[in-house]
Amino acid sequence: GAVHGRINGGGSGMRWRSSSARMGIEGVEGREAMLKRIREEEEFDVFVIGGGATGAGVALDAASRGLKVAMVEREDYGSGTSSRSTKLLWAGIRYLAGGFATLFQRKMLVTPIKTLKDFVSTFKMVMGCQRERNHLLKTAPHLTNWIPLVVPIDRWFLWPPPMKCLPAALGPLGVYWIFFKFYDLLAKFSCPSSYYMSKSSVLKNFPQLDKRIKFGLVFYEGQHDDARTNIAIALTAAETGAAIANHTEVVKLLNASDFGLDVKDQEKEKIVGAILRDRISGEEFKIRSKSVVMCGGPFTDELRNIETGEKVEPVVSGAAGTHVVLSREYCPDDLGMVDMGTSDGRILFYLPWEGHTVVGTTDVKCAVTDRPIPTEEEIDWILNETNTYLRPDLHVSRKDVLSAWSGIRPLAIDPHADPNAPVSRDHIVSVNPRTKAVFVAGGKWTTYREMAEDAIDKLLNLHPDIHKEAGDCKTLSIPLLGAQGYSDDLAESLAKQYDIDLETAKNLAKNYGGRAKDVLKAGKDAKIVDPLGLIVPGFPYINAEIVYAIKEHARTVEDVLSRRTRLSYLNLNSAKMAIPIIADIMALELDWDEETTERQKADAVEFLKSFAGPEPAASA
Numbered sequence: 001g002a003v004h005g006r007i008n009g010g011g012s013g014m015r016w017r018s019s020s021a022r023m024g025i026e027g028v029e030g031r032e033a034m035l036k037r038i039r040e041e042e043e044f045d046v047f048v049i050g051g052g053a054t055g056a057g058v059a060l061d062a063a064s065r066g067l068k069v070a071m072v073e074r075e076d077y078g079s080g081t082s083s084r085s086t087k088l089l090w091a092g093i094r095y096l097a098g099g100f101a102t103l104f105q106r107k108m109l110v111t112p113i114k115t116l117k118d119f120v121s122t123f124k125m126v127m128g129c130q131r132e133r134n135h136l137l138k139t140a141p142h143l144t145n146w147i148p149l150v151v152p153i154d155r156w157f158l159w160p161p162p163m164k165c166l167p168a169a170l171g172p173l174g175v176y177w178i179f180f181k182f183y184d185l186l187a188k189f190s191c192p193s194s195y196y197m198s199k200s201s202v203l204k205n206f207p208q209l210d211k212r213i214k215f216g217l218v219f220y221e222g223q224h225d226d227a228r229t230n231i232a233i234a235l236t237a238a239e240t241g242a243a244i245a246n247h248t249e250v251v252k253l254l255n256a257s258d259f260g261l262d263v264k265d266q267e268k269e270k271i272v273g274a275i276l277r278d279r280i281s282g283e284e285f286k287i288r289s290k291s292v293v294m295c296g297g298p299f300t301d302e303l304r305n306i307e308t309g310e311k312v313e314p315v316v317s318g319a320a321g322t323h324v325v326l327s328r329e330y331c332p333d334d335l336g337m338v339d340m341g342t343s344d345g346r347i348l349f350y351l352p353w354e355g356h357t358v359v360g361t362t363d364v365k366c367a368v369t370d371r372p373i374p375t376e377e378e379i380d381w382i383l384n385e386t387n388t389y390l391r392p393d394l395h396v397s398r399k400d401v402l403s404a405w406s407g408i409r410p411l412a413i414d415p416h417a418d419p420n421a422p423v424s425r426d427h428i429v430s431v432n433p434r435t436k437a438v439f440v441a442g443g444k445w446t447t448y449r450e451m452a453e454d455a456i457d458k459l460l461n462l463h464p465d466i467h468k469e470a471g472d473c474k475t476l477s478i479p480l481l482g483a484q485g486y487s488d489d490l491a492e493s494l495a496k497q498y499d500i501d502l503e504t505a506k507n508l509a510k511n512y513g514g515r516a517k518d519v520l521k522a523g524k525d526a527k528i529v530d531p532l533g534l535i536v537p538g539f540p541y542i543n544a545e546i547v548y549a550i551k552e553h554a555r556t557v558e559d560v561l562s563r564r565t566r567l568s569y570l571n572l573n574s575a576k577m578a579i580p581i582i583a584d585i586m587a588l589e590l591d592w593d594e595e596t597t598e599r600q601k602a603d604a605v606e607f608l609k610s611f612a613g614p615e616p617a618a619s620a
Contacts, residue, residue: 084407089222485514
């Protein structure tokens with residue numbers, strides 16, 4: 001553990017010291033300074049609970065309208081569903097295909113008007129997805145990229161037809177090509193154009209595929225590093241003025257009478273604050289706010305229980321999506337694949353990501369938990385489906401799995417909606433008329449910004465006093481942290497200027513954009529013996545990133561292992577190897593004593609039990 005020279009002598013527990021890593025990054029205060037602001041501010045306009053993509057998006061939207069905003073997250077920014085996605089920013093191609101399918105099903109004959117209305121609603125939603133995908137690719141160019149996806153066609157006629165849509169049976173004979181061109185048109189050709197790929201090209205790109213492939217059709221979607229995007233949104237909200245803190249939980253929500261406020265009877269139950277607990281120091285304190293937005297994802301019902309002080313009827317159900325990570329040889333570095341003909345009709349993606357291949361996802365109803373575990377049944381299903389496409393001599397086995405994880409997608413209904421209102425096909429924004437608390441749930445990564453805008457619009461209509469202070473929504477034009485100073489040749493210039501390996505430079509440019517130089521400076525300032533040294537062999541993550549992660553509010557080994565780097569998601573055994581080095585650097589920067597350091601290591605080991613590798617998940 002002689003990672004760098006300890007500047008001050010040994011400390012005890014979580015004792016403060018003058019560590020530069022605690023000071024935050026340029027434009028964003030450190031975590032403890034943020035907590036001080038939350039503790040000392042007399043009253044906020046908007047209090048956001050939850051720091052996933054939606055919560056961070058709500059904080060950014062409200063702060064950019066000039067409102068006084070606080071956001072807290074029980075674990076780390078993006079620690080739940082938002083860091084466990086398929087890493088795609090897709091513009092609703094599955095919704096569009098499903099919408100067209102309904103036009104050729106029996107329901108079109110039985111209830112034609114309702115079916116057409118549903119199709120128009122789906123169409124509008126897809127147009128919204130297109131806008132949001134373009135927005136993310138423009139405002140976070142360092143974190144996002146276009147990814148071509150090939151649909152391999154291995155027969156000329158598909159029966160039974162995909163999605164029970166009769167024209168889809170003729171997909172290989174031209175219907176798919178027309179559909180992809182229509183999808184391009186909806187994007188107003190802002191994405192690269194779809195195209196036909198010959199059999200020889202498909203097999204050249206995917207030599208492991210079975211020779212029975214006839215040809216391929218290629219279309220484009222967006223791709224990103226979901227955890228890093230989430231952190232960028234949260235830090236951009238902070239840069240815009242929001243006070244944000246991770247590892248801070250809501251113990252109790254407080255109404256007007258808890259504060260002894262003199263209000264009308266109908267407003268006595270209105271939520272105007274909370275008791276919070278800093279999970280790092282254990283300290284509890286109060287916050288006051290004119291309004292509350294709950295963005296708990298799958299944990300929305302848990303927050304609603306705290307809100308009402310009683311067990312509420314659940315409105316959010318969970319669907320688990322398992323992903324498997326294989327080595328890079330199963331996918332070219334710049335081309336993914338979509339299997340639209342799995343044995344049970346689900347869609348499987350094969351995607352190049354961080355020098356590996358991600359395969360997913362399944363969609364199985366599940367109980368909501370902090371640590372969803374990939375089941376062997378789902379892993380086996382993914383591997384079996386993968387093998388149907390591979391040459392027999394290249395079949396993937398259970399031992400080839402480097403990491404496997406599960407994420408819970410929240411599916412929501414609105415408990416406060418008019419019974420005659422149409423059921424939401426996407427996200428919902430709901431208001432409790434008694435407490436005036438707003439919750440947002442459902443949706444998808446691509447539309448996080450739109451969800452946030454909808455939530456703040458609804459909140460402003462509910463609170464005229466806040467409405468008069470607020471400007472218009474600006475988030476469509478706000479670049480995310482790191483976009484400024486980013487260019488396509490940033491990696492090359494970093495490699496040359498700092499004499500670093502090109503792979504390391506590419507990783508820094510992609511994850512931090514224009515802030516990449518600050519990462520290198522943080523490592524140098526911390527007096528690390530080897531700031532450019534790899535955390536573990538075979539991955540481009542360097543020791544300096546651990547120091548910078550602390551500036552980005554990382555406070556546990558898991559925060560670095562899982563979201564500031566993506567080691568746990570890429571290779572379980574390498575992640576285990578990284579625990580001691582990450583713990584050592586964090587211990588020195590945060591002045592942990594031996595007991596705290598050992599507990600952090602043990603917690604990280606426990607966290608990794610919810611991942612599978614070549615062996616089943618230890619928690620299974």
